[in-house]
Amino acid sequence: xxxxxxxxxxxxxxxxxxxxxxxxxxxxxxxxxxxxxxxxxxxxxxxxxxxxxxxxxxxxxxxxxxxxxxxxxxxxxxxxxxxxxxxxxxxxxxxxxxxxxxxxxxxxxxxxxxxxxxxxxxxxxxxxxxxxxxxxxxxxxxxxxxxxxxxxxxxxxxxxxxxxxxxxxxxxxxxxxxxxxxxxxxxxxxxxxxxxxxxxxxxxxxxxxxxxxxxxxxxxxxxxxxxxxxxxxxxxxxxxx
Amino acid sequence: xxxxxxxxxxxxxxxxxxxxxxxxxxxxxxxxxxxxxxxxxxxxxxxxxxxxxxxxxxxxxxxxxxxxxxxxxxxxxxxxxxxxxxxxxxxxxxxxxxxxxxxxxxxx
Numbered sequence: 001x002x003x004x005x006x007x008x009x010x011x012x013x014x015x016x017x018x019x020x021x022x023x024x025x026x027x028x029x030x031x032x033x034x035x036x037x038x039x040x041x042x043x044x045x046x047x048x049x050x051x052x053x054x055x056x057x058x059x060x061x062x063x064x065x066x067x068x069x070x071x072x073x074x075x076x077x078x079x080x081x082x083x084x085x086x087x088x089x090x091x092x093x094x095x096x097x098x099x100x101x102x103x104x105x106x107x108x109x110x111x112x113x114x115x116x117x118x119x120x121x122x123x124x125x126x127x128x129x130x131x132x133x134x135x136x137x138x139x140x141x142x143x144x145x146x147x148x149x150x151x152x153x154x155x156x157x158x159x160x161x162x163x164x165x166x167x168x169x170x171x172x173x174x175x176x177x178x179x180x181x182x183x184x185x186x187x188x189x190x191x192x193x194x195x196x197x198x199x200x201x202x203x204x205x206x207x208x209x210x211x212x213x214x215x216x217x218x219x220x221x222x223x224x225x226x227x228x229x230x231x232x233x234x235x236x237x238x239x240x241x
Numbered sequence: 242x243x244x245x246x247x248x249x250x251x252x253x254x255x256x257x258x259x260x261x262x263x264x265x266x267x268x269x270x271x272x273x274x275x276x277x278x279x280x281x282x283x284x285x286x287x288x289x290x291x292x293x294x295x296x297x298x299x300x301x302x303x304x305x306x307x308x309x310x311x312x313x314x315x316x317x318x319x320x321x322x323x324x325x326x327x328x329x330x331x332x333x334x335x336x337x338x339x340x341x342x343x344x345x346x347x348x349x
Contacts (some may be wrong), residue, residue: 061273158273179258180276200253200260222303 003069004078004127011053018231024027066125070187077130078138079185085126085137086110087150088129088232091157092137094126095231096185101162104146109224110232117232123148125187128156128206134191135209158211158231170226174203182207242297244319244328247271252282261285261327271326280304281318288328296311 004162070080083096084103095103122139124144129136138153161173161181188199213231217223221230228234249267253260259282261275277285287297294315301311322328 064303142294175256176258179255180260180274183260183262184274190263190268192264196251196253196262196264200262203255218305 003140004073004076004080005128006073006078014152050131064189067187067189070189071195073127074188074202077120077198078124079201079202080127080140082185082187084148085121085139086124087121087152087154088117088157090154092121092154093158093160093231094137094156094167095162096182097162103162104148106162106215106217106224106227106231107148108126108146109112109221110142110227112236113224113228114232116184119150119152119231120148120162121152121154122210128202129153130202130205150200154175155204159206160227160231161212161214163214163216167218167240168217168223169214169216170230171214171216173214175207175212178207178212178214179203214215242288242292242294242319243331244288244323245291246285247327247329250327252277252285263327267326273325275321275325275327280314284315284318285322327333 031126049104063068066080073079081094081096082099083094083105086093086095086107093144095106097103107120121137125140127138127140129138135156136153137156138148149203161178161184163181183200183203186203188195190196213227215223215227246312247267249264250271251262251264253262259277259279263274267323282296282339283300287300293299297315298311299306301314302308304312306314
């Protein structure tokens with residue numbers, strides 16, 4: 001399979017994972033002229049990993065596979081992220097936060113309130129690629145429950161942390177404050193210290209590169225409008241910094 | 242110290258934030274990421290290196306934290322670490338070094 005421009009060799013062992021690949025034979029939108037040599041995902045002891053470490057997770061095998069794919073991308077300066085990657089004015093905006101917090105809902109509301117302005121790069125697990133002068137957000141073939149995907153990558157413009165709270169609020173976020181929440185949004189097997197350190201370096205590069213916002217939401221329509229006012233200003237208005 | 246750091250925990254810096262992160266081998270025992278203030282990170286490293294309670298209290302005194310306040314801080318910190326599985330009783334694993342605690346936390 002080709003993921004974020006890197007060819008990965010993988011032998012998924014479990015039925016669900018295998019079915020997933022059978023139904024997604026062609027990765028969406030990952031064509032890249034810089035294709036490199038294939039990378040092998042080690043044939044891990046998935047059963048051992050899943051039974052001992054994540055006994056309660058309903059999609060453990062899928063999660064484990066994503067994590068190992070993300071690890072395999074690291075030497076290529078790429079990583080998989082958990083979030084919705086939006087495209088707005090040819091730039092990428094990543095909404096991240098825990099599962100169920102409302103990332104997809106925010107994206108839908110943005111599209112409803114400003115039809116035609118927002119595209120989707122990936123609805124669930126975009127890849128980030130560190131380049132010399134920018135961070136590129138790329139689609140993957142894991143598109144989330146809405147099956148949102150796009151074909152074109154875009155340079156990252158901002159990170160938006162989404163949390164639930166008593167009142168709608170949008171505030172700039174320092175990189176240090178964002179670190180605790182962004183780090184778990186970087187997929188990794190967490191297999192060893194060296195891998196975690198690489199992920200930490202990657203997260204640092206991302207956090208230092210772009211503005212970060214925290215959107216606290218208790219009511220989706222109101223909070224989405226905050227985003228529209230400050231992060232995605234209508235034509236003629238200046239984007240807040 | 243009657244406790245020691247659980248093996249398989251890593252102290253990381255993301256930007257200037259210091260995070261205590263479990264490796265996969267201990268996800269079933271601790272599954273949160275903690276953010277530590279600098280002093281707690283130093284104390285965590287002391288625990289990893291097997292320093293005694295007295296050593297740590299002396300460290301606090303060395304930076305002008307009173308013995309009472311040092312005691313209180315160490316108690317609160319170790320309690321937090323225990324709560325999230327980052328510390329284990331010495332008897333549980335006699336010969337193991339490990340990783341760190343925090344004031345903020347997030348799921349792995």
